[in-house]
Amino acid sequence: MSLDSWQQATLALQLLTADPGLGGIVVRARSGPVRDAFIAATKTLTAPVQRIHPQISDEALFGGLDLTATLSAGKLVEKSGILDAGGTVVLTMAERCPAGLAAKLALAMDGPDAPTLVILDEGAEDGEAAPTILMERCAFFADLNEVTYRDLAGESALPLERTRETATENTLAEVTEVAMRLGIDSLRAPLFALRAAKALAGLAGQTEPSTTDIETACVLTLTHRATRVPQEPDQTPPEMDNASETPSDMPGQMELPDEMILDAIKALLPDNLLDQITARTARAGRGAGSGAQRKGNRRGRPLPARPGRLYDGARIDLISTLRAAAPWQTIRRQATGRAGLHIRQSDIHTKRYAIRSDRVLIFAVDASGSAALARLAEAKGAIELLLGQAYARRDHVSLISFRGTSAELLLPPTRSLVQTKRRLASLPGGGGTPLAAGLQEAMAQALQTHSKGLTPTMILLTDGRANISLDGEANRKQAATDASRMAQVIRAQGIDALVIDTGNRPEPALRTLAQTLDAPYLPLPRADAQRLSDAVSTALDG
Amino acid sequence: MTTPFPFSAIVGQDEMKRAMILTAIDPSIGGVLVFGDRGTGKSTAVRALAGLLPPIRVVKGCPVNSAKRTDVPDWAQNIGRGTHDVPTPVVDLPLGATEDRVTGALDIEKALSAGEKAFQPGLLAKANRGYLYIDEVNLLEDHIVDLLLDVAQSGENVVEREGLSIRHPARFVLVGSGNPEEGELRPQLLDRFGLSVDVASPKDIATRVEVVKRRDAFENDTAAFLLRWQAEDATIRDRILTARDALKELKTPDKTLHDVAELCVALGSDGLRGELTLLKAARAYAAWRADPTLTRTHVRDVAGLALRHRLRRDPLDEAGTGARVTRIVEDVLG
Structure with missing residues (x-):
């Protein structure tokens, strides 16, 4: 039994719908019709499905004070964050995700009401990838770069051909051993495989996973984590082409050992x-x-304050803010008929610092x-x-x-x-x-x-x-x-x-x-x- | 996963568990650093520890968990009457936390809406008298590290910014975990951790299967699993409480002090912090084992934990300092 990448991805989505405890899925694909089709398919996941980007502020993520509403209403207005809603979080451009955000998302995934995570990794090169701390916590991985739009036409992966026999008591030991033979150190991997197998059985309306379920689950959860190929006879040998590549026609080149x-x-x-x-x-x-200098908003040598939004980590410069708001006071008081200090979003100035990058x-x-x-x-x-x-x-x-x-x-x-x-x-x-x-x-x-x-x-x-x-x-x-x-x-x-x-x-x-x-x-x-x-x-x- | 995995149900990783128990017995040992690969149960153990710790008695509504009414800082508002028992706080310090989140800052809500100058306590206030846990501690930004070093040393958090001048006690046990492949830790921060542990994934199949089996059982039927391990967690908790009392009665012969000093000289560890920590850890260990007197065995068993990360190290040394400590402990204490 073999599944192509697209079938794996859709099957993974079905499993995530059935059991959100599987964490999530990492999808490596450039934006295009195939990825759009995949994103459309994520609609089946636990609602609400919300998209976030790597530069998202803490406030948007965890909720907090709605500054604009608070200032205009003159009383405290709170807004809820994306993570409060639970459901599904789609992280776009995950290859640009900073370590801080990754750690916060990982923490949310470890905690109660963990969101299902769909990580869209648009990395073009090997060095660019989603943060490992998040990949580790997602059960599934799919590389859709090689999938063409035509491949999508086929029906979805289920129903699979199923064998009748149910898995033996030793399933657990077997899965653990397979993971170890694939060189996977983390013990999350076999746990995900087991969970996925159970979810597969659940999809088919059975209580116990069959051997097919376990095989499929291992393919879905373990393949991308493997660090070595276990010794199997039917494995195609790696291409042997490096022997002929040593250039031999150079004038005056002496015989050198290859390595x-x-x-x-x-x-x-x-x-x-x-x-x-x-x-x-x-x-x-x-x-x-x-390192070269760049501008930051948290530390370093102070620079003049700039008008700006109170986004993640920015510190408000109270004096400049008040100075900016001062000329408007009379006008605003007349406009609203309300006494007291009137401050609008546009008055907010934030502190800036010059820092050195690593x-x-x-x-x-x-x-x-x-x-x-x-x-x-x-x-x-x-x-x-x-x-x-x-x-x-x-x-x-x-x-x-x-x-x-x-x-x-x-x-x-x-x-x-x-x-x-x-x-x-x-x-x-x-x-x-x-x-x-x-x-x-x-x-x-x-x-x-x-x-x-x-x-x-x-x-x-x-x-x-x-x-x-x-x-x-x-x-x-x-x-x-x-x-x-x-x-x-x-x-x-x-x-x-x-x-x-x-x-x-x-x-x-x-x-x-x-x-x-x-x-x-x-x-x-x-x-x-x-x-x-x-x-x-x-x-x-x- | 609302409920943490029971501490006693963690398979293997004895050294990590021992280190955590020792800091629970004597918080002045000063924290644990756990270094190891992903998926080895570092986070699980720390979160499990929270469930294991005995509750502490705090003034109701106190932002820094003060034990007595007189200790409550003057800026705190809405202090309730009387005291109550709360679980020992275990506070997560996320990697991306801003300085404001950590130290506390001007309460912008109140400043803007009510025009009040109020202080909004940060994570350090919440962690007072408890644990501060930093996952991926080696990736923590340098300026947060500097701040932590300062507070961990003085036991007091001082906030001087935006027209505020606030100080409050911040004594906590620092627990850090990380993956050394991703970066190293500054020696100054390393030194602040009392004990250090290197964990690795178990290599034999039986242990790995057991880990997976227990985790699977935990996820399938959490309530039953907790019930199954409840008694053993309670036993550990009682032993910690007994050990805390025993610690006061514990005798420390000069001979053992001599052993400790000799060991530290042989290892060439910087400063006296190594000696003090080793002594405290050994005493806590003796109390844990309910022995009346501190002996050489106790020192030998915790020497690795207390000294491994304190040696002046060669940044290019591959073997790590663990092997060196083991060898010298063998030489000195026999």
């Missing part, structure tokens, strides 16, 4: 490298300090064969030193490697240094140098973090010997042109960068690239022989 993993070794770097970038940015006039360091590491042979281990050591500095400044860190024909995001922005170090240690080297692809991926990552309100800084570690062009061809000339073009685009986007040359000797082309990037260029110094021998002799003596 090698090198341990990080101590590298020599100036102590205050990150400070240097900061200083430079200050000169360039693009904001100063660890910085993200994006490491783009060249792990090609040439770099690996030369000094990949030292480059790793250099990154570790920089990570130590990043830790001290509470920066976020992201890791990209490029080798062979493409670049790969190894680690999305995180503050977890242990995780970064682990990924770095297991970073293999070998293959060509797709410098342009590396720059492209780093830029994509930088723009994505920028859109999240963080300030990206790119740190490029390479020997600069680009030999793979953007389209994956082994063409040294085209590769250099592509890299330089990418660098121009990056500079145009105003992204800060730092270039570290990891080659055996400084590469003039890389210095030029750094200039194009408007980035400081730093050849990684050789570990000096004296220190090396000192270290070796200490180790031998010990």
